[in-house]
Amino acid sequence: MFIPATEKDMRRRGWDSLDVVLVSGDTYTDNSFNGSAMIGHWLIDHGFRVGIVAQPRTDGPEDITMLGEPELFWSVSSGCVDSMVANYTSFNRRRKDDDFTPGGMAGRRPDRACIAYTNLIKRHAKGRPVVLGGIEASLRRVAHYDAWTDAIRRSVLFDAKADAIVYGMGELSSLELACRMRDGEDWKGVKGICYASSQAPDGFLELPSYEECAADPGAFARMFLEFRDNCDPVSGKGMAQRHGSRLLVHNPPQRPLTTPELDAVYESDYENAVHPYYARQGHVKAMDTVENSITTHRGCYGECSFCAIAMHQGRAVVSRSEESILREVRRMASKPGFNGIIRDVGGPTANMYGIDCDVKSVKGACRDRRCLGSSPCPRLKIDHSAQIRLLKEISATDGVRKAFVNSGVRYDMVVADRVHGAEYLDELSSAHVSGQMKVAPEHVSDRVLELMGKPPRKVLLEFKRMFEESNARCGKRQFLTYYFIAAHPGCTESDMRELSAFCRRELRLNPEQVQVFTPTPSTLSTVMYHCGKDLEGRRLFVERTEAGKRRQKDIVVPRRKER
Numbered sequence: 001m002f003i004p005a006t007e008k009d010m011r012r013r014g015w016d017s018l019d020v021v022l023v024s025g026d027t028y029t030d031n032s033f034n035g036s037a038m039i040g041h042w043l044i045d046h047g048f049r050v051g052i053v054a055q056p057r058t059d060g061p062e063d064i065t066m067l068g069e070p071e072l073f074w075s076v077s078s079g080c081v082d083s084m085v086a087n088y089t090s091f092n093r094r095r096k097d098d099d100f101t102p103g104g105m106a107g108r109r110p111d112r113a114c115i116a117y118t119n120l121i122k123r124h125a126k127g128r129p130v131v132l133g134g135i136e137a138s139l140r141r142v143a144h145y146d147a148w149t150d151a152i153r154r155s156v157l158f159d160a161k162a163d164a165i166v167y168g169m170g171e172l173s174s175l176e177l178a179c180r181m182r183d184g185e186d187w188k189g190v191k192g193i194c195y196a197s198s199q200a201p202d203g204f205l206e207l208p209s210y211e212e213c214a215a216d217p218g219a220f221a222r223m224f225l226e227f228r229d230n231c232d233p234v235s236g237k238g239m240a241q242r243h244g245s246r247l248l249v250h251n252p253p254q255r256p257l258t259t260p261e262l263d264a265v266y267e268s269d270y271e272n273a274v275h276p277y278y279a280r281q282g283h284v285k286a287m288d289t290v291e292n293s294i295t296t297h298r299g300c301y302g303e304c305s306f307c308a309i310a311m312h313q314g315r316a317v318v319s320r321s322e323e324s325i326l327r328e329v330r331r332m333a334s335k336p337g338f339n340g341i342i343r344d345v346g347g348p349t350a351n352m353y354g355i356d357c358d359v360k361s362v363k364g365a366c367r368d369r370r371c372l373g374s375s376p377c378p379r380l381k382i383d384h385s386a387q388i389r390l391l392k393e394i395s396a397t398d399g400v401r402k403a404f405v406n407s408g409v410r411y412d413m414v415v416a417d418r419v420h421g422a423e424y425l426d427e428l429s430s431a432h433v434s435g436q437m438k439v440a441p442e443h444v445s446d447r448v449l450e451l452m453g454k455p456p457r458k459v460l461l462e463f464k465r466m467f468e469e470s471n472a473r474c475g476k477r478q479f480l481t482y483y484f485i486a487a488h489p490g491c492t493e494s495d496m497r498e499l500s501a502f503c504r505r506e507l508r509l510n511p512e513q514v515q516v517f518t519p520t521p522s523t524l525s526t527v528m529y530h531c532g533k534d535l536e537g538r539r540l541f542v543e544r545t546e547a548g549k550r551r552q553k554d555i556v557v558p559r560r561k562e563r
Contacts (some may be wrong), residue, residue: 003041020051027108031272039075066121132157171261205240211243254300319354340400353386376412415459429470436480442485496553
């Protein structure tokens with residue numbers, strides 16, 4: 001059942017008011033790939049009355065007040081992506097379309113959406129707390145580098161003048177926040193939130209201040225590393241960061257969901273459709289990607305330097321139960337109009353389902369090494385047998401003709417799994433790949449790969465050999481699609497020439513999937529970009545000019561000459 005998006009929806013549920021109003025920079029697609037929809041269904045399933053306002057106009061009160069004011073709080077999100085990433089290309093050109101907007105129309109999501117929507121609420125519906133959530137707020141919760149202004153910005157809490165931030169995957173924190181507000185209790189002790197205060201709680205670490213970070217790249221780097229090390233739900237401590245006369249209080253992280261809780265999140269009563277109020281405004285392209293797709297797990301062991309998943313979803317993986325996934329498959333297969341094709345079975349990375357680290361669950365994430373990085377940690381039990389069994393069960397479900405794995409495959413894990421890696425590849429090659437498989441080596445220079453937190457190129461070549469052998473065994477003629485990054489900190493034009501030559505010589509192709517690095521908030525690569533140094537303090541070449549970034553990309557993917 002849809003979360004109420006109109007007064008008519010509220011009346012249908014018998015509600016005359018709402019406890020929480022969600023405000024999102026995406027249109028309202030009711031599925032488990034939409035963070036606002038997930039939070040909304042989770043709160044409704046726990047007895048709260050929730051409504052949603054999607055992409056409200058910011059030039060007047062009509063949209064933001066259409067459901068009335070909430071009894072407890074507003075929950076504001078930019079949507080599934082940071083609004084600046086959604087609105088601008090890596091060359092800082094305004095994008096011409098938006099897949100999360102009806103009709104693909106750009107401009108419905110305002111720049112710095114968390115700030116814009118909070119200001120809109122404060123102008124026309126003030127009186128209840130504003131709580132920021134989603135990836136934009138989560139990754140901008142402390143002082144951070146902002147590429148669009150080429151400056152260190154304050155926590156978005158202060159720039160938006162909001163009351164709190166729920167960071168990370170916010171189901172548990174949002175629920176506890178709602179319960180405490182409903183019961184009239186102090187909510188500032190909830191784990192997984194940030195708020196402003198004049199003083200820090202006892203025992204909290206004080207990070208270098210916003211002013212120090214803005215003035216000194218070295219202080220910013222120290223701040224970020226301490227911040228990152230204390231974002232683990234097991235070992236992380238509370239933190240505080242001074243912004244002028246006030247403090248940002250960053251409570252310790254919330255625990256991850258248990259498997260039964262994760263099952264409940266994904267088995268909620270989603271319509272798996274665009275709400276009719278917004279569907280009338282045009283086709284939503286994002287639905288083409290996620291419709292009839294299944295999420296098997298949450299979190300990522302990768303910790304790639306340029307990726308924000310570890311800081312948002314967490315550095316541990318929580319998997320759904322096989323029974324829960326199969327129930328979802330059976331529901332999907334029984335829907336009228338289902339064509340028998342499941343578009344994707346996966347998560348942030350396809351092949352981390354059912355893989356655990358006993359140390360991380362007890363002691364927290366290791367501070368002296370990554371789970372994968374240049375080589376997998378021996379403590380990480382890489383075993384693809386659970387995913388092989390799951391894929392076979394899905395394929396055997398009545399009504400399912402094909403279940404594709406379109407999420408990226410972490411190929412170093414396949415190579416490291418000496419027992420089931422080849423069997424996993426055979427399962428993919430024979431039944432779950434449609435002509436090509438996506439992998440993301442990102443580069444082939446071992447020096448650049450180390451900066452990126454990726455495995456050396458010899459691992460890519462070993463995986464390519466395994467993939468070709470698997471195709472031969474399965475009688476298939478399929479290909480690998482490679483994703484690369486240009487202009488990452490430390491990457492030179494010489495490194496891109498090395499990449500180009502490697503692709504022609506070893507991969508026997510001219511790559512097309514090359515993106516220019518964008519320094520997004522709260523990643524290690526962005527720290528390196530801003531500071532011009534690696535994590536050991538050694539100076540790095542950083543390409544900052546548009547012309548230089550274009551040259552790096554053009555070395556591998558030459559632009560067609562205009563006629």
